[in-house]
Amino acid sequence: MKAAFYSLTSCEGCLTTLITNLGPNLQALWKIFDIDYFKLVREPVGGEKVPRVDIAFVEGAVVTSLDKKRISQIRANSSFVVALGTCASCGNIAYTASRGVDLSKRRLRDLEVFEAEPLSSHVNVDFELSGCPVSAEEFTEALLRLLNGIEPRQPDFSVCYECKLKGNRCLLEVGKLCLGPLAMGGCGAACPSVGAPCYSCRGPAVEADLAAYLKTIEKHGIAESKATSAIRAFTGKKIAELLKNGQK
Amino acid sequence: MIRVKVGQLLRLPSVLSEMGYRVIVPTESNGVTKFADFATDSGIDLHYVRAINAPRDFLLPDGEKLFSYRSTATVTSYGLKIRFPTVEGPCPVTINAEYTAPSGRIAFFAIHPCHANSIRYLDSVMLSDPADPYYRARRDGMLTVVMECEEGDDHCFCVPAESWELEEGYCDILVRRSGDGFLLQPRSEAGKKAASRLEAQEELGSIKERPPKMRTSFRIHASEEDIDRGEAKGIDSCTLCAACTVTCPTCYCSDIEDRFHLVDPSNVERVRKRMSCQRRCYSMIAGGNIFLKTKEDRYRWRLKHKFPFSSKAFGISGCVGCGNCIAFCPAGIDMRRTVGRGTNK
Numbered sequence: 001m002k003a004a005f006y007s008l009t010s011c012e013g014c015l016t017t018l019i020t021n022l023g024p025n026l027q028a029l030w031k032i033f034d035i036d037y038f039k040l041v042r043e044p045v046g047g048e049k050v051p052r053v054d055i056a057f058v059e060g061a062v063v064t065s066l067d068k069k070r071i072s073q074i075r076a077n078s079s080f081v082v083a084l085g086t087c088a089s090c091g092n093i094a095y096t097a098s099r100g101v102d103l104s105k106r107r108l109r110d111l112e113v114f115e116a117e118p119l120s121s122h123v124n125v126d127f128e129l130s131g132c133p134v135s136a137e138e139f140t141e142a143l144l145r146l147l148n149g150i151e152p153r154q155p156d157f158s159v160c161y162e163c164k165l166k167g168n169r170c171l172l173e174v175g176k177l178c179l180g181p182l183a184m185g186g187c188g189a190a191c192p193s194v195g196a197p198c199y200s201c202r203g204p205a206v207e208a209d210l211a212a213y214l215k216t217i218e219k220h221g222i223a224e225s226k227a228t229s230a231i232r233a234f235t236g237k238k239i240a241e242l243l244k245n246g247q248k
Numbered sequence: 249m250i251r252v253k254v255g256q257l258l259r260l261p262s263v264l265s266e267m268g269y270r271v272i273v274p275t276e277s278n279g280v281t282k283f284a285d286f287a288t289d290s291g292i293d294l295h296y297v298r299a300i301n302a303p304r305d306f307l308l309p310d311g312e313k314l315f316s317y318r319s320t321a322t323v324t325s326y327g328l329k330i331r332f333p334t335v336e337g338p339c340p341v342t343i344n345a346e347y348t349a350p351s352g353r354i355a356f357f358a359i360h361p362c363h364a365n366s367i368r369y370l371d372s373v374m375l376s377d378p379a380d381p382y383y384r385a386r387r388d389g390m391l392t393v394v395m396e397c398e399e400g401d402d403h404c405f406c407v408p409a410e411s412w413e414l415e416e417g418y419c420d421i422l423v424r425r426s427g428d429g430f431l432l433q434p435r436s437e438a439g440k441k442a443a444s445r446l447e448a449q450e451e452l453g454s455i456k457e458r459p460p461k462m463r464t465s466f467r468i469h470a471s472e473e474d475i476d477r478g479e480a481k482g483i484d485s486c487t488l489c490a491a492c493t494v495t496c497p498t499c500y501c502s503d504i505e506d507r508f509h510l511v512d513p514s515n516v517e518r519v520r521k522r523m524s525c526q527r528r529c530y531s532m533i534a535g536g537n538i539f540l541k542t543k544e545d546r547y548r549w550r551l552k553h554k555f556p557f558s559s560k561a562f563g564i565s566g567c568v569g570c571g572n573c574i575a576f577c578p579a580g581i582d583m584r585r586t587v588g589r590g591t592n593k
Contacts, residue, residue, distance in 0.1 A: 028510040144508040156528040160489030169280040181487035215485035216579045
C-alpha cells in the first residue's frame with residue numbers, strides 16, 4: 001500500500017508532531033507502506049512530482065497559487081485524502097487572519113497569495129483529523145481503521161467531556177472564557193487540565209451548539225462579544241455554520 | 249464505639265494501607281474535591297460536601313483493559329491486514345483471551361452515605377447474573393469508611409432520594425463528627441480490626457446513621473409518564489458536555505474498543521471505555537442512525553434510566569441524591585424541577 005505526506009502553507013507542526021510522537025512506530029509505518037513522499041523525513045523519490053498513492057495525508061491551508069495546483073494534483077492522484085490538522089480541516093488562524101486584508105499586492109516570491117481556505121473548499125476530502133497540531137494517537141487509530149477498510153471516526157464529544165473525566169474544576173465557574181463546550185474533544189483536555197482555558201484549537205465539536213453555549217456563559221457573567229471573537233481564532237471556515245446555528 | 253481526635257482519624261488511611269489495602273481518599277486540589285490514591289503527603293479533605301468523582305471510577309476504571317488477543321494480522325507488501333468479526337464475517341481465529349483479573353483489595357476512606365449507596369447500586373447492576381468478573385475482583389474484600397454528612401449543600405437531596413441509610417455490607421466503619429473529635433462505629437469484622445489499630449479509648453454506646461439536614465424538601469415522582477410530562481427547564485442551554493453523567497456516581501455505561509498497534513499489529517487489546525447517554529454515538533446503530541437525537545431526548549432518557557428503568561430492572565433507584573449532576577452542570581440544569589413535587593424552594 002502506498003502513502004504520501006504533503007505540506008501546504010503551514011508551520012509543518014503536524015508532520016513534525018507525527019515524527020516526534022510516533023517514535024518507534026515511524027519505522028513500522030515504513031514497513032507497512034511504500035512512502036514515496038514525506039519531505040520532512042527524506043528526499044521524495046520522484047522529486048516534486050505527486051506520486052500515485054492509496055492514502056494521502058495533507059497538512060496546511062490552501063493559500064498560494066502553488067497550493068491550489070498541488071491540492072488538485074494530490075486529489076487526482078490519491079484514492080483517499082485525509083486532511084491533517086486544523087489548518088487543513090478548518091483553515092485555522094490563517095483563515096480569519098487573511099480576511100479583510102488587501103492581498104492583491106502581496107506576493108510570496110513569484111507566487112500569488114489568496115485568502116486562506118481549508119482543503120474542503122477546493123477538493124473533496126475523505127476524512128478530517130483535527131488538532132493543532134494533530135494527535136499522533138488519533139492519527140494511528142485512523143490509519144489502522146483505514147487499513148482495515150473501516151471508516152475512521154471523529155470524536156463525538158467536546159473537550160468538556162474529557163475535562164470532567166479528569167476531574168477538573170470548570171473554568172467557566174471561575175469566570176474564565178473557556179471554549180471547551182464547543183470544541184472538538186480528543187485532546188484529553190490538555191489545556192484546562194493545567195488551568196488554561198480551551199481555545200478550541202481542534203475546531204468545533206460535531207454537535208457544537210453556540211446558542212446554548214452563549215446562554216451558559218451568560219449565567220457565569222461572561223460577555224458574549226468576548227466569546228464570539230475567541231471562537232474565530234481557530235474555527236476558520238466552520239465558524240460560519242456555528243454562527244448561523246448560534247443566532248438566537 | 250471509639251472516640252478519636254482528628255490526628256488519629258487521619259492515621260486511618262496509613263493503617264489501612266499497612267493492612268494491604270489500596271486506599272482511596274478525598275483530596276482537595278484547585279478548588280474541587282476528588283478521590284485519589286492515598287499517599288503520605290495527600291492533603292485529605294474531611295470537610296468536603298461533594299466530590300467530582302466517585303468510587304465508581306476505581307471500581308470501574310475508564311479504559312480498563314479487558315484482555316488481549318492475537319489477530320491474524322500480517323504485514324505484507326500490500327499493507328497490513330487485520331481480520332476481525334465486524335469486517336469480514338466470522339472471525340477466522342479463535343480468540344484466546346489473555347487476561348489477568350485485577351488483584352488487591354480496595355478501601356474507601358471518608359466517603360459519604362450517598363457514595364456507599366452508589367456502590368450498592370453498582371453491585372446490583374454489575375453483580376447480577378452474569379456477574380462482571382473485573383468488577384467483582386475489585387469489589388471483593390472492599391472496605392468502606394463512611395463519613396456522615398451533617399448538612400447537605402444547595403444541590404443535595406439524599407433524604408428525598410432515601411439514600412442516607414446504610415445497608416449491611418456497605419459500611420465497615422461509620423464516622424461522625426462530635427465536638428472537636430470524631431466517633432467511630434465499626435460495623436464489621438474488618439472495620440473492627442482496622443479501628444483497633446488506632447489505639448483509641450472505647451466508649452459505651454453506639455451510633456447509627458441519621459439523616460443529614462437538607463436545604464430543600466420535596467417528593468420524587470419519577471415514573472416514565474412523570475418524566476415525559478415533567479418540564480425540562482433550561483435544557484436549551486445544555487451544551488451536551490455530559491458533565492451530568494461523568495460526575496454521577498452511578499453511571500456505569502461503557503463502550504468496548506479494540507486497540508491496534510502499529511509496531512505489533514497482531515496484538516489487539518480490548519478495552520472498556522466510559523460512555524455517556526449524552527453523547528451522539530450512545531444511541532447510534534449500524535448505518536449511522538441515532539435514536540436520541542435532541543438534547544431533550546437525552547435528558548429524559550438519563551432520568552428514565554436513573555428512576556423507572558432501574559427500579560424495574562434491579563429493584564432500587566439509580567439516583568442516590570448526591571446532586572452532582574446539578575452542581576457540576578455548567579448550564580445549571582436542575583433535574584429536581586422535572587421529578588420533584590412539592591418543593592419548598
